[in-house]
Amino acid sequence: xxxxxxxxxxxxxxxxxxxxxSERDPSRPSEATRRAVLAHAExxxxxxxxxxxxxxxxxxWWPAAFGTLAAGILAALLxxxxxxxxxxxxxxxxxxxxxxxxxxxxxxxxAPAEPAPADKLASGPDSERRAAGVPAAPxxxxxxxxxxxxxxxxxxxxxxxxxAAPAAEKRAGSLMDVTxxxxxxxxxxxxxxxAPAAAARAAAGAAGRDSQPEEAADALHRGAAAxxxxxxxxxxxxxxxxxxxxxxxxxALLVAVLHGRGAAIAMLLAHGADxxxxxxxxxxxxxxxxxxxxxxxxxILRRHGAR
Amino acid sequence: MTDAxxxxxxxxxxxxxxxxxxxxxxxxxxxxxVWRYLERNxxxxxxxxxxxQEVWFAVARDAARFEPGSRFAPWLxxxxxxxxxxxxxxxxxxxxxxxxxxxxxxVVEQLTTExxxxxxxxxxxxxxxxxxxxxxxxxxxxxxxxxxLQLEGELSVEEVAAITRSSFETTKSRLxxxxxxxxxxxxxHA
Numbered sequence: 001x002x003x004x005x006x007x008x009x010x011x012x013x014x015x016x017x018x019x020x021x022s023e024r025d026p027s028r029p030s031e032a033t034r035r036a037v038l039a040h041a042e043x044x045x046x047x048x049x050x051x052x053x054x055x056x057x058x059x060x061w062w063p064a065a066f067g068t069l070a071a072g073i074l075a076a077l078l079x080x081x082x083x084x085x086x087x088x089x090x091x092x093x094x095x096x097x098x099x100x101x102x103x104x105x106x107x108x109x110x111a112p113a114e115p116a117p118a119d120k121l122a123s124g125p126d127s128e129r130r131a132a133g134v135p136a137a138p139x140x141x142x143x144x145x146x147x148x149x150x151x152x153x154x155x156x157x158x159x160x161x162x163x164a165a166p167a168a169e170k171r172a173g174s175l176m177d178v179t180x181x182x183x184x185x186x187x188x189x190x191x192x193x194x195a196p197a198a199a200a201r202a203a204a205g206a207a208g209r210d211s212q213p214e215e216a217a218d219a220l221h222r223g224a225a226a227x228x229x230x231x232x233x234x235x236x237x238x239x240x241x242x243x244x245x246x247x248x249x250x251x252a253l254l255v256a257v258l259h260g261r262g263a264a265i266a267m268l269l270a271h272g273a274d275x276x277x278x279x280x281x282x283x284x285x286x287x288x289x290x291x292x293x294x295x296x297x298x299x300i301l302r303r304h305g306a307r
Numbered sequence: 308m309t310d311a312x313x314x315x316x317x318x319x320x321x322x323x324x325x326x327x328x329x330x331x332x333x334x335x336x337x338x339x340x341v342w343r344y345l346e347r348n349x350x351x352x353x354x355x356x357x358x359x360q361e362v363w364f365a366v367a368r369d370a371a372r373f374e375p376g377s378r379f380a381p382w383l384x385x386x387x388x389x390x391x392x393x394x395x396x397x398x399x400x401x402x403x404x405x406x407x408x409x410x411x412x413x414v415v416e417q418l419t420t421e422x423x424x425x426x427x428x429x430x431x432x433x434x435x436x437x438x439x440x441x442x443x444x445x446x447x448x449x450x451x452x453x454x455x456l457q458l459e460g461e462l463s464v465e466e467v468a469a470i471t472r473s474s475f476e477t478t479k480s481r482l483x484x485x486x487x488x489x490x491x492x493x494x495x496h497a
Binding site (some may be wrong): 013014017018019022025027028029030033034035037038040041042044045046048049154225230247262263266267270276295297300302304 | 320323325327331334335338340341343346351352353354355356357359360363364367368371394397438452456458461476486489490493
């Protein structure tokens with residue numbers, strides 16, 4: 001630890017009382033937070049090691065100027081011969097008239113000044129798909145209904161799977177069958193997800209790296225349900241849609257809230273998870289937190305703009 | 308004769324150059340100090356946990372921007388304080404630390420449910436830590452903040468003044484009042 005700077009008022013009785021009470025205070029940050037912080041730092045350190053060394057600020061203009069000059073020379077070498085035409089000795093050629101120059105220009109192969117229409121079309125839907133990945137805000141009436149029902153003891157029935165999505169019924173049911181006590185125990189959460197933690201982490205990493213977006217989304221939901229921040233950190237380091245939905249329309253954030261996974265909730269929100277994304281039944285993360293009586297999570301969600 | 312431990316600033320520099328182990332050493336060295344500062348100011352464990360993550364994420368991200376020649380602790384606690392104020396602002400509009408409600412109950416509840424200590428020790432811990440929590444909760448927000456910065460960050464009056472953007476004299480008087488009041492409160496509970 002660094003020595004105290006000069007001029008500080010040294011320990012008195014209060015310092016001593018404070019220190020003694022602090023030593024006996026068993027309060028600690030959660031293990032999940034510690035893991036998330038260290039995993040994040042490790043990932044950034046690895047990225048720094050692989051990144052090319054940064055150039056000094058003053059010299060930044062030089063590569064750009066050199067590149068521009070080289071591109072200009074290259075363009076001149078390519079364009080000038082095509083303007084001159086083959087087999088005509090340059091010294092014997094008379095100065096060209098304006099009409100001849102125009103004709104030459106018309107004969108010369110035209111460099112594509114802008115992308116072909118096919119390129120434009122290819123890039124268009126991609127960006128639209130990305131935009132479509134961000135879920136629209138739920139209709140106001142749905143969360144309002146969910147909140148009203150959440151205040152009553154039978155509110156959990158609100159989270160029952162949609163009849164319209166039979167394939168999702170079993171999975172959605174398994175998420176909500178977990179009581180808060182169960183959800184807080186990592187070994188039991190492994191049982192919920194149906195895979196040992198290490199295997200889940202490996203599968204999630206693989207899903208994030210080189211598989212279909214659906215698999216990455218599935219891994220994200222499983223990581224959120226298990227509260228496995230290491231898995232989430234790995235997945236979110238890849239280009240993953242943090243607001244991807246499962247068959248019941250749930251985002252990973254909603255799943256994490258349903259399981260009371262504080263660190264996972266914080267991580268998903270930090271990566272831009274939509275705090276207002278409701279599932280197919282209209283249940284928002286805030287409504288789910290209230291239904292669980294999870295005041296702290298509700299507060300965190302509100303801070304991130306949940307309504 | 309043993310070697311002096313590596314300074315915080317050197318560790319941060321090593322981390323900025325890509326040594327993850329240096330960050331871990333730095334984190335473990337300051338983990339509890341930052342945690343107590345956040346938890347005792349926020350009075351809420353869930354919020355403190357979230358802020359803890361945000362603070363250390365910011366340290367990892369901005370390590371390369373740390374100004375050579377300056378001290379690490381004031382930089383770290385300035386980040387922690389900014390995050391906490393952002394959290395408070397998000398919770399309520401135009402709020403100063405003076406207006407932050409102090410939620411002592413959850414901390415005391417955690418102490419009573421701590422599984423690793425026996426029942427008698429738990430009673431003692433609850434009394435002492437509960438007394439400290441209550442005493443801190445009774446301090447005005449700005450005094451509590453200044454005192455926690457000094458006690459947990461081991462910062463000088465000048466550094467606390469710079470972080471809280473207050474004058475030296477104001478900070479000094481806040482700290483004096485905070486210490487006097489805390490001494491009285493802790494004696495009452497002792």
